[in-house]
Structures are given as structure tokens and as C-alpha cells.
Amino acid sequence: MANHLAGATSPYLLQHADNPVHWQEWGExxxxxxxxxDVPVLLSVGYAACHWCHVMAHESFEDQQVAAAMNEGFVPVxxxxxxxxxxDAVYMAATTAMTGQGGWPMTCFLTPDGEPFFCGTYYPKPHFLQVLAAVRDAWRDRRTEVxxxxxxxxxxxxxxSVSGPADALDTDALADAVATLGREFDPVNGGFGTAPKFPPSMVLEFLLRHHARTGxxxxxxxxEETCTAMARGGMYxxxxxxxARYSVDAEWVVPHFEKMLxxxxxxxxAYxxxxxxxxxxxxERVARETADFLLADLGTPEGGFxxxxxxDAEVDGRGVEGHTYVWTPDQLADILGPDDGARAAEVLSVTPAGTFEHGASTLQRRADPDPRWWSDVRARLxxxxxxxxxxARDDKVVTAWNGLAISALAEAGALLEEPRYLDAAVACADLLLSTHLVDGRLRRASRGGVVGSAAGVxxxxxxxxxxxxxxxQATGDARWLEAAGRLLDVALERFGDGAGGFFDVADDAERLVTRPKDPTDNVEPSGQSALAGALLTYAALTGSARHREAAEAAVAAAGRLARQAPRFAxxxxxTAEAxxxxxxxxxxxxxxxxxxDLVRTVRRATSPGLVLTAGEPDxxxxxxLAHRPLVEGHAAAYVCRGFVCDRPVTTTGQLEQALRATVAP
Known part of the structure; x- marks a missing residue:
């Protein structure tokens, strides 16, 4: 046997292609x-930007003694x-059930039929060697028990994975969710709960939509307090x-430095x-800077992200977390001179003792300095x-995350009237539809313009x-609406669970030991809630009752979770607000x-249920746009609520009044 990862498309797998471990890719x-x-499978799951994955790789997977134990007693995958x-979802559920917690790297031992019998996460080398020996002995001597x-x-x-009863949400449930979040809110530092703190992106969107609907x-x-605290702290x-991915402290000072699309x-x-x-x-500043970061640091030559x-950054042959981003007062003075260096240290909360490790500090910006001075200092730093x-950069283009980027950049381009952002969204959409759609079915990821074999979830x-x-909605181009409709039709046909919700994988996907389904919104929308939101928007844009009913059912399928744990829904x-x-x-x-001017007026409206289409009549x-003519030769806006339409208006003042009339008191 030998290491079989050299031909992988995943940057994470390629990081392990030179290990002495006889790694194989997942497969029959x-x-x-x-x-x-007649040996167990040792499954190791991680991702390219994972700090502790790198640590375990250096300690164990690059070590000849550990590799020999893995190769002799297991098939490493x-x-x-x-x-x-x-x-990941199947075996993370097993890991959490066995240990009470999950995370990456994830280490699972499976029967040759893929059934898990022992799971954990990161193991230091001595402990990992003990685990390998114990599992090998159990497989040999206590097979029946295993x-x-x-x-x-x-x-x-x-x-x-069995569907629970649907629990339709009503407006009282949404108000109760806000109250629950209020009890979990950190009134001093913003955010929810205690350290570590992850950016609550979807909860922020819910709160903003709830305010827009109810005031x-x-x-x-x-x-607003959460967004301000995150933007002022070291996580930004x-x-x-x-x-960065999250803050290790409650004050948003020290991040875990990986940056995720x-x-x-x-x-x-959200911003x-x-x-x-x-x-x-x-x-507005944070929105523009984040959009610029996406384009400058995560954009790929093919048009994706x-x-x-x-x-980590590699320093003297080893990975050092945060090395690129942290500063000491002396470093600031060396670059900016003593006066500007001291001023920058004060503005950016860089202290002699440091806020991170080895006397270095993350950069915070608790107040806004003089713009001209800051522009020069920022450029020099x-x-x-x-x-x-x-x-390092994981340049794998993941369909779901690029979909999120298309949404964000399209809106940023439209609302901020910045063509660069809109152009980037169009280029990304073109890439995904031309490369990730194969024979009408969506694939999960590509790299360098070459699509992988993993099916879209x-x-x-x-x-x-x-x-x-x-x-x-940002461009008025019908091809995007048509393509979305085709994707949603596949989802309705292949992913439904028969009870209003959605499995994570299609009915014709590779068979695992169980078919995963998780409605939890964790760091990204679950498959079920992502489909619910898209189905609802498509219904509003097309008038399709079938798609709206499917959206309502999907929201109801997660209703119990939303009532009990709104931070994770x-x-x-x-989507319920919409x-x-x-x-x-x-x-x-x-x-x-x-x-x-009419379009600009609509885009300033905040109703979560609003959709916009602009173009020529019919x-x-x-x-x-069907059967909606110009009014006496002038551009006009048609405002419809619940498929009941007002008379068309031709001025921005009339349109503002019509939109205000649709907002609940």
C-alpha cells in the first residue's frame, strides 16, 4: 500500500499527500x-484552514511511528x-453522541461496513498511539462487543434522521424568539453567550428583518450593538x-485567525x-471593506471564490497562528516612525503587554481616527x-458558499451602486452554472476550473x-430566475423527506450508513432552511403557489428547533419573517x-418579504413584468401585496408612500 492522495482535488487532502500514512480517499x-x-477503517476528517488539523498532522501523521501503527492496524481514510x-455530518453526529462534543480534526474508527464504534477529535501523539493500540486490541479480542x-x-x-412533527411558526413565536435571544444577549460586549463567540450572522439577519416588520x-x-462590537474588535x-472565523474571548479581541468565505x-x-x-x-464601511476583501483575497482566476x-502562516518551517496579523508597539514605530507609531498603537489598542501571544496584539479600532491620517497609515501597514x-489559501470553490457570495455581492453592487461587486457576482454565477452543473445535476466543488465528483447537497x-x-433582482436578467427554478425543481424532487423538510443529500446520492438530515443553522444555513428561503423568494417572483407551500412546510419542519433554540435557527x-x-x-x-430612481427607492425599502423585478414591459x-405597461409613456412601479396590486405609480414620492403602506405597524 501507499499514500493515494496525490491525485486529489481537495487542497486539504493534498496537504497530506506526502505523509507516511497510507491514506486513501473516501470510497468503496x-x-x-x-x-x-479484516481491519477497521480509521477516518480522519478536517479542512485546509483548520489550525488543530495542522497540529495533529505535524505531531502524528508526519511521524513514522504513528504512521506505522495506522498502516499496520487500519485502512486510513x-x-x-x-x-x-x-x-462529515454522519460521523460528526456519531462523535457528538459518543463524546458530548465535536470538532475538527475528527477521528473515527469504523467497521468495514462504515459503522462507527469509537470516535473522538484531536489527540496528541502519545494519547493517539494509546488509542490506536486499544482500538486494534478491541477489534481483535472483543469483536462481538465492538x-x-x-x-x-x-x-x-x-x-x-426521522422527521419530527411539524410545528408551524406564528408571529408570537417570532416575538418569543427575540425575547429568548434577549436573555442570551451580552449587553456589555454584544453577541450571544460567552466565549468562544462566533459571528451570529443568520441571527443578525433575523433581528433586522423582525425590526423591519414590527419596529x-x-x-x-x-x-447593531453586535455588529459594532465585532467591527471594532480584533476579529475584524x-x-x-x-x-476571522470566531473570537476566543467574549470581547471580540483575539480571533481564531482563519477567514472563511x-x-x-x-x-x-448583514452589515x-x-x-x-x-x-x-x-x-457601510465594513460592508465595502468586506466586499473588497472577497474580491482581492478570495477571488479565483476562474471567477469563483x-x-x-x-x-497559520509558515515561519521557519512551522505553522504559526496569527503571525501575519499581530503587532507590537516597536513594530509600528519601525514602520511609521515614533510619533505615528505611538498614535497608531493607541488607536489600534496595541499595548506593551500585548493582547495575543509573545507580547503582540491584535488590531482593534474602538474609535475612528482622522480619515486622512488613517488612510496613509493603513496603506503603510x-x-x-x-x-x-x-x-495559505484553500482555493477550492464550494457551490453553497459561492452562492452566499453571489447573494451578498449582488446586493452590495445594487445597494451601494458599485458595479465591481455586481460584475463579480455575475462572473461567479456564470462559473457555477457552466462548471458545477454536470448533466443537469449540481456538484459540490471545483478547483482550478475542474469540477470534483462529489454531488451537491x-x-x-x-x-x-x-x-x-x-x-x-439586481440585474433584471431572466436567465438567473430560470436557472434558480431548475435547481429548486431538482431539490423538490430529490431531497424532500416526505414531511415538509429536506434531507441533506439526494435520494440517489451515495448510500452512507444513514441519510443525514440536520435543520440546524450553525455557521451557515442548513440545507433545509437555505431551500426554504430560496423557495419563498422564487414563489414571490413567479407567483408559484407550489413553491410557497413548500417553503411554508420547510419552515414548519424546523419550527420546534426555532422555538427551543433560536440561536441555531x-x-x-x-425566512419566517419574510x-x-x-x-x-x-x-x-x-x-x-x-x-x-424608482428602482433605487425600492432598494432602500427594508421589508423582508419584498422582491423586485425591473425591465421592459412583458x-x-x-x-x-407581464401585462404591466408604461403609464402614459413613463416608467412606472407596480406594488402588489399578497398578489393584490395597487395602481401603478410614476414618482418616487408616490412609491415611498405605497411601500410605507405595506409595513406593519
């Missing part, structure tokens, strides 16, 4: 080998959780824009909507930082459909400055 060949040798979220355990665990996993001041306050890159796409949208709701200059920047070792269909629908709750606020359909017909493929 690995399990057939385990059956032939390496999986990129971002490329195979279905495999198989009984694996069958019990697999049965429990199957029961977890609830507490919902807006929690959203004060020089280049973009957010899915976080930044969702946060871009954009906060700016729209409040006029906040801070929110890379998955992540690593937490960025130039100096560019000379440091840089974090529910989140890929929902997030990409949502991105295409947002792009349609943010996108379900945000259900109750809409459909509010606005069609702008005509061209020229007057039509542009433009082909756009239902909302």
Missing part, C-alpha cells in the same frame, strides 16, 4: 480493502469536510477587511442591511504586512438558488433615469 475501494484485510459535508456497539450507534443515527427596537439594538481585519459573505449582507436600516456609516485563508509570511441547491434569485426564523411580511412584489417597468421569462 477503501472499505473493500478493510474487508480484505482522509476526508475534507468541506468537499464531503455528508460524510460490532454490537457499532450497530447500536448506527441505529441511533438513523433515528436522528421592535430591542431587535435592532441587539443587531482592521487593515484589509474581512472577518461563508462567514464573510453572510456578514457582508449591508444594517446600513440600509439605520444609515450607519460604520456598517476560494473557501478560506488559513489560520498593509504594505509592511504584505512582506510577512502569508496564510441540499445547501448547495438552496444557497446557489438564493444567489441566482438575488442576482436576478437563524435562517429559518429570517413569510409573514410578504409577498411584497414590486415591478418597475421602463428605462432611463426615472426608472432608475420582458420574456419574467412573470412580474
Amino acid at each position: 475501494d477503501a472499505f473493500a480493502e478493510a474487508r480484505r484485510r 482522509k476526508v475534507d469536510r468541506e468537499e464531503r459535508p455528508d460524510v 460490532l454490537r456497539s457499532s450497530a447500536s450507534i448506527t441505529g441511533a443515527l438513523a433515528r436522528m 421592535d427596537a430591542d431587535a435592532l439594538r441587539m443587531a 481585519d482592521q487593515l484589509a477587511g474581512g472577518f 461563508y462567514d464573510n459573505a453572510q456578514l457582508l449582507r 449591508l442591511h444594517l446600513h440600509r436600516a439605520t444609515g450607519s456609516d460604520l456598517a 476560494a473557501s478560506a485563508l488559513d489560520a 498593509l504594505a509592511a504586512r504584505a512582506e510577512r509570511p502569508q496564510p 441540499a445547501a448547495d441547491h438552496g444557497d446557489l438558488a438564493d444567489g441566482l434569485l438575488t442576482l436576478h 437563524g435562517w429559518t426564523l429570517a 413569510l409573514f411580511a410578504g409577498p411584497l412584489q414590486v415591478a418597475v417597468v421602463g428605462s432611463g433615469d426615472s426608472a432608475a 420582458a420574456p421569462g419574467i412573470p412580474l
Whole structure:
């Protein structure tokens, strides 16, 4: 045997291609080998930007002693959780059930039939060697007990995928969710709960939508205070824009430094909507800087967006977390001179003792300095930082996360009137539809323009459909609406669970020991909630009752979760807000400055149920423009609520009044 990862497309797997471990990719060949040798499969799951994955790799997978033990007693299989979220979901559920917690790297021992019997996460080398020996001995000497355990665990996993009763949400439930979030809110530092703190992107969207629908001041306050705290702290890159994955402390000072596409796409949208709701200059600045970060640091030559920047940078042959981003007062003085260096240290909270490790500090920006001075200092610090070792980039293009980026950039381009962002969204959509769609079916990821073999999951269909629908509203191009409809039809046909919800994988996907299904909105929308949101938007844009009913059923399928744990049902709750606020359909017909002014007026509206289509009357493929003529030769806006339409208006004042009339008191 030998290491078989050299031909992998995943950057994470390629990081392990030179290990002395005889890694194989996930697949039937690995399990057939385990059956032939009568040994367990050792499944190791991680991702390219994972700090502790790198630590375990250096300690164990690059070590000859550990590799020998792995190769002798097991068939080692390496999986990129971002490329195979279905495999990750099944065995993460097992790991959490066995240990009470999960995380990456994830280490699972499986029977040759794929049933888990022992799971954990990161193991230091000495402990890992002990685990390997104990599992090998158990497989050899207590096989019956091991198989009984694996069958019990697999049965429990199957029961977890059984649909529970639907629990339709009403407006009282949404108000109760805000109250629950209020009890979990950190009034001092913003955010929810204690350390570590993850950016609550979908919860922020729910709170902003709830405020837009009801005027609830507490919902807006929690959203604004959280956004402000994150943007002022060290989790936000004060020089280049973009957010790190989470803060290790409650004050948002020290991040876990990896930067993920899915976080930044969702946060871009949240700050954009906060700016729209409040006029906040801070929110607008962060939205622009985050969009610029996506284009500059995550854009790929093919037009997509890379998955992540690593937490580590390589220094003297080893990975050092945060090395690229942290500073000492002396370093600032060396670059800026003593006066500007001291001023920058004060502005950016760089202290002699340091806020991170070894006397270095993350950069915070608790107040806004003089713009002209800051522009010069920022440019000089960025130039100096560019000379440091840089974090590696996982340039895998994941469908779901690129769908999130399309949504965010399309909205940013439209609301901020920045063509670069809109052009990037169009290029990304073109790439996904031309490369990730193979024989009418969606694939999960590509790299370098070459699509991988892993099938698209529910989140890929929902997030990409949502991105295409947002792009349609930003451009008026019918092809995005049509493509979204095709994706949603596949989702309805292949992913439904028969009870209103959705499995994570299609009915014709590779068979795992159980078919995963999880409605939880964690760091990104679940497949079920992503599809619910896209189905609802598509229904509003087309008038399709079938798609609206499917959206309502999907929200109800997660209703119990949303009532009990709103922090983990943010996108379900945000979609429910759109259900109750809409459909509010606005069609702008005509061209020229007057039509542009009407469109601009609509885009400033905050109703979560609003959809917009603009173009010429009876433009082909756009239902909302059908049978809607110009008014005496002038551009006009048609405002419809619940499929009941007002008389068309031709001035922005009339349109503002019509939109105000659709907002609940």
C-alpha cells in the first residue's frame, strides 16, 4: 500500500499527500480493502484552514511511528469536510453522541461496513498511539462487543434522521424568539453567550428583518450593538477587511485567525442591511471593506471564490497562528516612525503587554481616527504586512458558499451602486452554472476550473438558488430566475423527506450508513432552511403557489428547533419573517433615469418579504413584468401585496408612500 492522495482535488487532502500514512480517499475501494484485510477503517476528517488539523498532522501523521501503527492496524481514510459535508455530518453526529462534543480534526474508527464504534477529535501523539493500540486490541479480542456497539450507534443515527412533527411558526413565536435571544444577549460586549463567540450572522439577519416588520427596537439594538462590537474588535481585519472565523474571548479581541468565505459573505449582507436600516456609516464601511476583501483575497482566476485563508502562516518551517496579523508597539514605530507609531498603537489598542501571544496584539479600532491620517497609515501597514509570511489559501470553490457570495455581492453592487461587486457576482454565477452543473445535476466543488465528483447537497441547491434569485433582482436578467427554478425543481424532487423538510443529500446520492438530515443553522444555513428561503423568494417572483407551500412546510419542519433554540435557527426564523411580511412584489417597468430612481427607492425599502423585478414591459421569462405597461409613456412601479396590486405609480414620492403602506405597524 501507499499514500493515494496525490491525485486529489481537495487542497486539504493534498496537504497530506506526502505523509507516511497510507491514506486513501473516501470510497468503496477503501472499505473493500478493510474487508480484505479484516481491519477497521480509521477516518480522519478536517479542512485546509483548520489550525488543530495542522497540529495533529505535524505531531502524528508526519511521524513514522504513528504512521506505522495506522498502516499496520487500519485502512486510513482522509476526508475534507468541506468537499464531503455528508460524510462529515454522519460521523460528526456519531462523535457528538459518543463524546458530548465535536470538532475538527475528527477521528473515527469504523467497521468495514462504515459503522462507527469509537470516535473522538484531536489527540496528541502519545494519547493517539494509546488509542490506536486499544482500538486494534478491541477489534481483535472483543469483536462481538465492538460490532454490537457499532450497530447500536448506527441505529441511533438513523433515528436522528426521522422527521419530527411539524410545528408551524406564528408571529408570537417570532416575538418569543427575540425575547429568548434577549436573555442570551451580552449587553456589555454584544453577541450571544460567552466565549468562544462566533459571528451570529443568520441571527443578525433575523433581528433586522423582525425590526423591519414590527419596529421592535430591542431587535435592532441587539443587531447593531453586535455588529459594532465585532467591527471594532480584533476579529475584524482592521487593515484589509474581512472577518476571522470566531473570537476566543467574549470581547471580540483575539480571533481564531482563519477567514472563511461563508462567514464573510453572510456578514457582508448583514452589515449591508444594517446600513440600509439605520444609515450607519460604520456598517457601510465594513460592508465595502468586506466586499473588497472577497474580491482581492478570495477571488479565483476562474471567477469563483476560494473557501478560506488559513489560520497559520509558515515561519521557519512551522505553522504559526496569527503571525501575519499581530503587532507590537516597536513594530509600528519601525514602520511609521515614533510619533505615528505611538498614535497608531493607541488607536489600534496595541499595548506593551500585548493582547495575543509573545507580547503582540491584535488590531482593534474602538474609535475612528482622522480619515486622512488613517488612510496613509493603513496603506503603510498593509504594505509592511504584505512582506510577512502569508496564510495559505484553500482555493477550492464550494457551490453553497459561492452562492452566499453571489447573494451578498449582488446586493452590495445594487445597494451601494458599485458595479465591481455586481460584475463579480455575475462572473461567479456564470462559473457555477457552466462548471458545477454536470448533466443537469449540481456538484459540490471545483478547483482550478475542474469540477470534483462529489454531488451537491441540499445547501448547495438552496444557497446557489438564493444567489441566482438575488442576482436576478439586481440585474433584471431572466436567465438567473430560470436557472434558480431548475435547481429548486431538482431539490423538490430529490431531497424532500416526505414531511415538509429536506434531507441533506439526494435520494440517489451515495448510500452512507444513514441519510443525514440536520435543520440546524450553525455557521451557515442548513440545507433545509437555505431551500426554504430560496423557495419563498422564487414563489414571490413567479407567483408559484407550489413553491410557497413548500417553503411554508420547510419552515414548519424546523419550527420546534426555532422555538427551543433560536440561536441555531437563524435562517429559518429570517425566512419566517419574510413569510409573514410578504409577498411584497414590486415591478418597475421602463428605462432611463426615472426608472432608475424608482428602482433605487425600492432598494432602500427594508421589508423582508419584498422582491423586485425591473425591465421592459412583458420582458420574456419574467412573470412580474407581464401585462404591466408604461403609464402614459413613463416608467412606472407596480406594488402588489399578497398578489393584490395597487395602481401603478410614476414618482418616487408616490412609491415611498405605497411601500410605507405595506409595513406593519
